[in-house]
Amino acid sequence: MKMRYAFTLPVSILLAILFFASTIGAETASDHPSSEEGITINFSTWHPSESMEVQTVWIPMLDALKVGSGGRITYALFDGEVLGSGPEHYEIVANGRSDMGYATLTWTPGRFPLSDVLSLPASIECKETSTDIGNAVYDRALREEFSDVKVIELNPCINSHLWTKEPVSTLEDVRGLRIRSPGGLQTRCIEAIGAEPVFMPLDSVRGAMENGTIGGIVTCPSMVQSFGLGDVADHCTLVTFGCVGEGLFMNLEAWDKTPEDLLPIIEEVCQNPYRTTGGMTKETYDEIIADLNESGVVFVSLQPEEEGRWHAAFQNMTREWVADLEVRGLPARETVEIFNEECEKRDVVCVAFPPEWR
Incomplete structure (x- = not known):
């Protein structure tokens, strides 16, 4: 069955966008004359057409x-x-096959070593x-x-869980x-x-669940729904796994060719498309x-004592990952501490953060 999602752009956001757009030329006309030239953004995402992401975020954005x-x-x-498989989507944008697109960074292991911090287990709910x-x-x-x-936004997605047979x-x-990871x-x-x-x-x-190649999946609830996996992984353990690092990117040439007065509109609307x-x-x-x-x-x-065992395992994983990257000269511990600080500012618990680092 196809899913349909109704969407109406919130009036307050619509008015803010219109006001923002109307003031750009007045504020910057002396330095950056506005062009009446328009652009067409070729937008790419691996999300299925009928998914909530496409219907309630990308099309409205x-x-x-x-x-x-x-x-x-x-x-x-x-x-x-349509333009390529999920792991290809960063390159699809970087190489100009699309002008702007959404890509999952953790699907290209090793390419963004410090950005893996965004996939630390954390109790993010939206x-x-x-x-x-x-x-x-x-x-x-x-x-x-x-x-x-051009990075428009980055995010660590939302809390994933373990889905098993x-x-x-x-x-x-x-x-x-x-x-499956x-x-x-x-x-x-x-x-x-x-x-x-x-992986x-x-x-x-x-197919892998049906033929027994794997017996479980780590992913977030929306992906279980979008890919129809609830019948092959019909047990969910609500442990905090975190998720993946992903984000919205724009091709550099496309960004540079965009009329000057449209750039702030793109950033205003897209820097947090979920708020928009x-x-x-x-x-x-x-x-x-x-x-x-x-x-x-x-x-x-999980029972509290059992949950603590899982969290302790995740915390030890963080220590080992940091040690591996710091041998390579990368500031991994500092990056983990920054991630934890930004989580705590928003009442999010990073269960993989080693307590002795506080």
Whole structure:
């Protein structure tokens, strides 16, 4: 069944965009004359066409650009891996196959070593907060890893969980289990609990679960819903796994060719697209979990003592990852401390942060 999502741009945001756009020329006319030239943004994402991300975030965000620019920004949307597989999407933007696009950094292991910090287990419950954290960490610690694109926003997604065929309530239940990893520090987390990580794109997970290649998945609730995985992974252990590092990027040539007076509109609308659109909120995720529960997925919360064992394993993983990167001369501990600081500012708990580092 196809999912449809109704969306209305919030009036307060719409008015703010229009006001912002109307003042740009007046404030900067003497230095940067506005051009009446328009642009078409070719936008790419691996999210499926009918997903919540496309329907409640990307289309409304692109529509907000059109409104805020008085129609001078239009767009063409290439979703559902039309331009390439999920792991290709950063290169799709960097190489100019699209002008702007969404990419998951942890799907290209080793390319963004410090940015893996965004995949640390943290109890993030909505994308708006996630993006505020990611943007702050980018500003403070990650800029040097993105010289080949214009970074519009970065985010550590939202809290992922463990989805399995059989119920899991202790560390012993996952010993030796082959679990799909989205990459990044989730791979190390899976190893830390004694399981075997298997990296694969989401569109390969159903077949792998059905034929027994893997017995579990680490991902967030929206991806279980979007890819229809609730019937092959119908037990969810609500442990804080964190998620992936991802973000919205613009091709450098496309950015440089954009009329000067449109650049602030793009940044204003897109630097936190979830705030702009009101999409992917905590309420959204609560509804997804309720829908999955109603469809037959069984959710299990760990007992406090058992949860502490998982968190201790994640904290040891952080220590080892930091040690590995610092041998290479990378400021990994400082980056982890920055990530934790930005989480704490927003009442988010990074369960993988070693307590002795506070």
